[in-house]
Amino acid sequence: MSNPKIRIHDIATNEIIDREMTAEELAEYTAVKEMLKQEKAEATAKAEAKQAIADRLGLTADELKLLIS
């Protein structure tokens, strides 16, 4: 399977290269994607925990927003 594509625009020479990522570039790209995925999971878990508290207190999302604003 081929690696994802990267465009490199050298603006000093205006040369544009479109090619597959090197192993090093792919490693950074994958690491960032994984990190962002983890961040999203954490944010979702946090939002769910917040909602669970609101539910326990019998508050709607709007009421909760009003309370913490």
Next chain:
Amino acid sequence: MPTTTNYGWTTPADTDLVKDGASAIRTLGTAIDTTTKNLNPSTTLGDIEYRSSTANTNTRLGIGTSGQVLSVSGGVPAWTTISAGAFTLLSTTSLTGATTDITSISQSYNTLEIYIYGVTNATANGVFFCTPRNSTTSLTVAAVAPTSIGGSNEVIWGNAAGARLSTDGSGLVMDRTISDNFWVVRIANYASTTTYKSYEVVGSYQDTTDGRQEGRIVAGCVVSTSAVDGLRFSNSGGNLSTGTVKIYGVK
């Protein structure tokens, strides 16, 4: 005596005597030499020529000083020093692929102002981000972005995703199919090799949850004393389909 069509060099006539050949060749050679020199008056590294008001005679323009730009003065080219506050368009790049890198950014300005617009991407909604780089290394960004008025702040610290132009985890998710978006990224003191650089983002894009155009502000800094000479654009949701980046240098 006959002459050539374009430069009027004198050439021997068909009826001239062979014994006069040396003299005729010398006359022609001298004329060619004079014309060539008139067309190419360069003497020094970096010289350029432009056409003067005299036919077949160019004017030499010596190289300017570092940071000067070529402009027009009195109807002819001239090297000019950029005045403070002036914007110079350094590049226009179309975004494509999983990642687009812009490299070799001139170090001759005080601030970089980057305009990004019309961005869409394939596959899924994700985080669109812009990472400052030095040569082949991504530089760390520390930043804070309010997720909504009265809401909690999104804190970004020290990773290769740089400053996020859109978010994916805490509301205001960018609709990947809607190109109605625009961001201005400003990196002050970007060429410094001794201090951190301030990094700010102001932008807007269409939100997936309610289809509204949402604003986004990110403030922070590039936590590195390395000069910023490149930028990386990527979207965690999939390949960039469309988008334009214009980089301006500000004096």
